[in-house]
Amino acid sequence: MRVVLMLLICYLIGSIPCGYLIGRRKSVDLRSRGSGNIGATNAFRILGPELGLLVLFCDVAKGFIPVLIVNNIFGPAWGVGAGLAAMVGHNWSVFLGFRGGRGVATGAGVLIALMPWVVFIAFIVWVLVVLISGYVSLGSIIAAIAVPIIALILRVPWVYFIFAVPAPILVVIRHLPNIRRLQAGTESRIRFW
Numbered sequence: 001m002r003v004v005l006m007l008l009i010c011y012l013i014g015s016i017p018c019g020y021l022i023g024r025r026k027s028v029d030l031r032s033r034g035s036g037n038i039g040a041t042n043a044f045r046i047l048g049p050e051l052g053l054l055v056l057f058c059d060v061a062k063g064f065i066p067v068l069i070v071n072n073i074f075g076p077a078w079g080v081g082a083g084l085a086a087m088v089g090h091n092w093s094v095f096l097g098f099r100g101g102r103g104v105a106t107g108a109g110v111l112i113a114l115m116p117w118v119v120f121i122a123f124i125v126w127v128l129v130v131l132i133s134g135y136v137s138l139g140s141i142i143a144a145i146a147v148p149i150i151a152l153i154l155r156v157p158w159v160y161f162i163f164a165v166p167a168p169i170l171v172v173i174r175h176l177p178n179i180r181r182l183q184a185g186t187e188s189r190i191r192f193w
Helices: 002-015 018-025 040-047 049-074 076-091 104-114 116-133 136-153 158-164 166-174 176-184
Strands: none
Touching (some): 002 049, 076 166, 104 136, 116 136, 136 176, 158 166, 166 176
């Protein structure tokens, strides 16, 4: 019963719709603007860099804080479970009718708590893909897919693969609309030069 309650609390923390709440403070509903996503990328585009960074920080914290606490109290296996629960909460928020973000920032927060070197290298992959392609979504997808490969190369404890394998699958599933737009050539692009 205690474990179920812990996972439910982590899910509810992950469910806090930071992008939606921050947008509403500016009378903007991110669900009806830009990509319709409540995550940091859409917040950057619609709300500007300062509020976009705030959304990013909050979404990362939703993954990092529950995992850090649970990991220290119950051990790494439950820390992984807490991370998955927080990520599911972000992706399918109970407060938004089980709609939410893509899970990239919250997943990164989980990785920072569990496997900081993995997320550091995945971040480098993300930056390179975004700089070369101009597509944030493509960078997120490739970086997510790289996570279990990086974890394998770095020989992280096996228990972390309970997160490192399904989490990227969740990220790719949540990016299916972006993948369709990439295929159609209609995905939003960042132009650096």
